[in-house]
Amino acid sequence: MDEATPPPDAAAVETSQLARPESRSLQRAADVMVPVPFSELFMIAVRQERAGSLDEANRLLSYMLSVAPTQPDALHMSGIVAFRQGRQEEAVAKIERAIANGVDIALYLRNICEVYRTLNRLDDAVAAAKRAVSLAPSDPLCLHNLAVIHYERVEIDESIDCAERALLMSPDLPGAHFARAEALLIKGDWAQGWEEYEWRFRIADAAKLMPTTDKPQWDGKPFDDGVLLLVADQGFGDVIQFSRYIPWVLERCPDVAIACSPEMVPVLRHFLPENRIFFRWESCPPYKAFAALSGLPRLHGTRVDTMLAPIPYLRADPARVATWTERLRRLAPRSHRKVGIVWAGRPTHNNDRRRSSKLADFAPLAALPGVALVSLQKGPSADQAGGYFGRAPLINIGAEVRDYNDTMALLECLDLVVTVDTSVGHLAAAMGKPVWILLATSPDWRWLLQREDSPWYPTVRLFRQTVPRQWSDVFQRVAAALKEGEDSAPHKKPL
C-alpha cells in the first residue's frame, strides 16, 4: 500500500534550471576534444540524472571533467550526481569548485546549501542560501531553501519569514507552505499550522496518500450514512500518535474503516475490529469520504492547551506480558533496572540523519552500575548490538521481537525506555510508560521548542541536543538523570 511519507523538509536540490550549456568554455572544449559537442553531452548527462541513471550520468560527467576539469556546469552537475549517490564530501568539493570557476550563479549556491545542510555545515549552508537569495531575489526556491536551513538552525521566525516571502512570489509553492507549516507547528501556532500542513500531499515526489478518488476529503462533520475511510499515513510513530483520534472520529462517524500497513494492526485493533482494518486498497469497502490520520488534529481543532491525551490508549496483551516477563527474567540480572533503548529510526526517513544516534552513544548509560540495557532496536541498525562491549549488560531482545504486540508486552516489563525519536517512543508514551525521548536540535514539529515535557504524552521526558548532531552531552544528561533516579514517572520495582 502506498503510504504517504512525510513530505521532504529538505529543500530541493534543483537541477531543472541548469545554467548555460552553451557557455563558451564548454563550446571550446567540445570543439577541440570530442566529436560530440560538449553541450550535447552535457544535456545527455542531465537527462540521465533526471531519469535516475546516476551511474551513466556520472560516467559522462567524469569524461567531460577529464577533458575540461574546471568547467563549472559539469562540476556542478557532477556534484549533484555525487550528492544523490551519497558521496556528500565529493559533492561539496565539486560544487565549491563550480562556484569558484563560475560567476555568481544562484543555482549553484541554492544547491550547495542543501549539501552543506546534509553535512551539518549549517553556517556554510545559511551563508550560501543567503547569497543565492541576494543573487536571485525573485527566485522563491532560494527562499524556500533558506527557510529550511533556518528551521534546522532553530531560527523559527526567520524560517517563517523566508517561507512567507517565497509564497508572496509563488503562492502555490507546496514546499514553502510545508516549511511554513512545520515552523508554525513547532512554534505552537497550531491554528495556522494545521492548515498549512495540508500542503504536505502536494509536494513534488511526496508519496500519494491513496489512489485517485472522486470521494471528498472528510470535513469533520458527523455523518452516519456511509463509511469513512481513514488512511493510516506517514510513519508508524505518526499512526500511533494520531490513532488517539479514532474514538473521536467514531463519535461522529460510526462506520469507520482504516487502510494501513499490516504492522499497525496491534495498534489499530485497540480502536476498531480487525475486520474494519484493511491492507490493500482493493479490499477496502466503498466509502463516502476519506481522511488521513495525520489530518485529524486539524479537524479536531487541537491546540497545545486542548490536547486530546487519553493516556494510556494502548495496552499490552497480558498473556504476552507474562511470556516476555519470564524471558527477560531469565536474560537480565534481576537486581538491575531494565532500560529499554532504541538508537536509530528507519534509515529511509528523510530526517534520519538528524534523529538517529548510534549504540555507542549510549556509553554513559552503559557505564552505570545496576542498569541493564534492553535493546528494542529493529532494522539494519540492530546489528550494532553485536559490537557492544559496554559494562552494563545489553539484552538484544529486539532479535526476538516479531511485531508491535511483542514490543508493547516488552515495554510493560521495563522500568524506563530511552529512545531517539522513533515509533517505540510513541508506543511507550501511548501506553503511559516512562519514556525519555532524545531529540535533535531541530526536532520534528510535534515536540515543540525548548520544553522537557510533551502535551501529547504526559509520561514523556524530552532531552534535546544543544549542538546540532552531537549526542554526547545529551547522553551525559540522560545518564546523570538515570543515576539520580530522576525518572519522570513513579518508579517500578525491578522485575
Add this chain to the structure above:
Amino acid sequence: MPPAESSRHLMPLVERAVTAHRQGATETAERLCLDVLELAPDRPGALTVLYQIRKDQGNHTAAEALIRRVVSLDPNNFAATNEFALLLLGKGAIQEAEVQARNAVRIAPQNPQAHNLMGMILTEAQRPPVGEFHYRKVIELSGNRDPILLANLAWNLKNQGRMEEGRTLYQESVAAAPDIRQTLLGWARLEEADRKFEAAGEILDKMEAKWPNDPGLLLSRAVLLGRMKRYDDALAVLDDMAKQASNGRLGPNELAEKGRLLDQMGRYDDAFAAFEEGKKLSRELSGNAYLDGAAENLLNRLGGFFTAGRLQTLPRASVRTDVPQPIFVLGFPRSGTTLMEQTLSAHPRIVAGDELPLINDLTGLMPRMLNSPLGYPEALAELWMGDQRAGLDNLRDYYLQKVAQMGILTPEAAWFTDKMPLNETHLGLIALLFPDAPLIHVIRHPLDIMVSAISNHFTHGFFCASALETAAKHYVRVMDLVQKYRAEMALRYLPVRYEDMVTDQEATVRSVLDFVGEPFDPKCLQFHENQRYARTASYAQVTERLYDRSRFRYRHYRKHLEPVIPILQSHIERLGYTVE
C-alpha cells in the same frame, strides 16, 4: 580372524616374516610382508609386522595407515586396537584415541590394559575423574599396584587438584620403583604446581644425580627456577641444554620457556626471537599449521545458520532445576579466562569445571543424536521434525551427565564454570542448550592476546596459534562470528575486560556476580588463595595476587606485532582499545 581361503597358502610367508622380524632381520621381514601384501592386501599378520617395521623406522604416517587398516579389518583385534589407541594418543589425536580406547574396553572389559588406555586418554582429554575410574579398575583387575600405574593415577589426581592424594601415590610408586624418570618428573611437577618449590627441587636434585643431562629434568628445573624468580639461573639451565643437544638447539617447549624467562627479564627482543623460533620448530616437528579452510568453512556455516529468522522457529532446551547450571566463561585462549574462573570459583556456590570439552564433543555427536544425515550445525534442522522436538533436551542432558561424571560438582554448588577457550564459536548452540546460562566473555586487548598466543603452545582454534598471523586471522573470524550471534540472538551475555579485572577488581567482580545472580563474596577478591589447581597454562599467574604486568604487555612487542596490526586494527577500535 582366520585367513581367507584364497590366501591361505601365504600363511607360511607371514610366519617367516614374523620370525624374521622377531630375530631382527628387518629387511627380510619387510620384503616378505610386501610380497604377501602384493598378493593379499588384507593379510592382518603381514600388515601388523609391516606396521612395526614402519613405526621403528619413524615413518609415522605409513605406520598409522597400516595399523588403522588392521583395526578396520578386524575390529575385535585387541592388540591392534591398543596399539592404534596409543599411537593416536602419542600424536595428540585425543578424540580419535578415545574412540579406540572405548573399543578396547568393549572387546576386553576385564583386560587391565584396556582400562589403562581409558585412564591415560581420559586424563589427557581433561576428564580426569573418568580416567581415575579406569585407573582404579586396572588396580582392581590386575590385583597389584604397579608403580607406573600408580604414577599415572597420581598425575591424574594432580590434574584434579587432589595434590595430597597424588603425592601419597607418587611416594608409594617411587618407593616401589625409585628409578623411573617419568614418575619423578611428574612428582616434581606436582610439587611445583602445589607451590612446594623446595620439595620439587629435591626431587629434581635426585634425578640429576642419576640422569644429569635429561632434557625433561632440565626443562622442569628451568620452569621451577623461573617460578622462584631465579631467571638467570633458569636461563643458564636452558643454555646448557642447548649446548648438550646434538643440533645445538632447544625444542619448542624449551624455547617457549626461554622466551617467557627473557620476557620476565625485560629482554623483549630476545624473548620474541625465542618464541618465534619455538613456533617454527613446533610447526616443523608436528606438521600442525592453521586449518584455514576448515575454520573458514565451519565459521561461515555457523554464521549462515544462526539467523534471527531461523532461531525464531527453533525450540530451546528446557532448563533443568535439579542440577547445578553452567556458567560459560568465553574467550580466546590466554585472554584471562582462567583468572575469571578462579575468581568465580572462589564463591561458595560456584565450582570450577575448567576446560570442558563437552560442547565440542556435542558438535560431533549431534548428527548421530539427532539422527541427521547432516553435520553440525545443519543437523539442528532435525529439531523441526516431530520426533526430534526434544532433541536439545537430550543434548543438554548428555552435557550435564558428563559434567556429573567428572566429579566437579559439590553439594552446595548452584553453578559450575566451563571455560573451554573459543566456546564462543558455538554461542548459538550453547544458547539453544542452556538459554539461561550466563555467558561471560573475557575481552582483552587483541595485541596482548597475540603476545600470549606467540609465547604459548596451544592447539585450540584449528591450530591457529602455530603462527602469529594465523592467530590474528582466527581471532578476527571468531570475533566477527560472535558479533553476528549477538546481533541475531537475545543472549545472556556479559563482556568483561581483563584490564578491568586487574585495575578495578572489586567493581568488576561485583558486576559479574550480579549478572550471574549471586551475592558478592569477598573471597572472590582473594582468588589467589583459592586452593583449587588451575590446570591450564595460566596456573602460575592465577596463584599470585592480581598484577597488571600482563596488561598492555604488547607495548614491549610493538614492532614485532606490526604484521598483525592491520589484521586486528578494526577489532582493536571496536573494542575501544588503541595501539600505543
